Each structure stands twice: as structure tokens, then as C-alpha cells.
Amino acid sequence: MPRPVRVRRVCEEPKFTKFVPQDGAGSESQVLTIEEYETIRHVDYQNKTHEECAALMDISRTTVTEIYESARFKIADALINGKTLCVEGGNYRVCEGGECCFSKDKKCNGDCNN
Numbered sequence: 001m002p003r004p005v006r007v008r009r010v011c012e013e014p015k016f017t018k019f020v021p022q023d024g025a026g027s028e029s030q031v032l033t034i035e036e037y038e039t040i041r042h043v044d045y046q047n048k049t050h051e052e053c054a055a056l057m058d059i060s061r062t063t064v065t066e067i068y069e070s071a072r073f074k075i076a077d078a079l080i081n082g083k084t085l086c087v088e089g090g091n092y093r094v095c096e097g098g099e100c101c102f103s104k105d106k107k108c109n110g111d112c113n114n
Helices: 034-045 050-059 059-079
Strands: 008-010 029-032 086-087 092-094
Touching: 008 034, 008 050, 008 059, 029 034, 029 059, 034 050, 034 059, 034 092, 050 059
Parallel strands: 008 092, 029 086
Antiparallel strands: none
8 A cells, every 4th residue: 555645845936827829829737746846946947956845845755756757748738839838736734933043043934045
């Protein structure tokens, strides 16, 4: 029997959830889950390692790698094939206060910088 899927911790939900090709194509869409978005945010935007990202999201490093690879494929597919990219759904919870920042005296502002 497979292990139950762990709920992934994210610092905040994305401010923008839909990206449409400018030429109006985008009749097809690709869905990026919230945890895929969070992984891309940590690894590519904040330049965190997969290990640091795993600690922030409260999951294993190998799970981060799997999520990251899936997210990169979906983003590439949307860009190359002119698909609408929607960021929604997934198995996640939004962190409360400073829990994702590793410090009780800091509030999580979505940056999660140490």
C-alpha cells in the first residue's frame, strides 16, 4: 500500500493565477499546482537549493525534485505551445505566521528568507 501524500506547506498563494498568450491563442491550457508554483518560486526565483526548498515546504528533497521537474515541463509546454497557464489546486496548506521562516520572531511575508 502506498504512503499517504504529505500536505505541502506554501508561504502564500500566488497573486497571479492565469497567464494567457498575448496573441489570444491559448485555447488549450496547462494547470500548474500551487505546490509546483511554490517550488519554482523557491528554486528559480529565490535561488534556493532543493534541500532548502524541501525544508521550507516540509517535504523530502526527492519530492521537491519530482515537483520541480513536473512544473518545469508544464511551464515549457505552455510557453512553446502557446497554452494558457493556470495556477490552481494541489495538496497544500498556507503556513501560519513565522513557521516557514524558521524563526518564531519573524513573520512569514512570503519571502521565507533566513
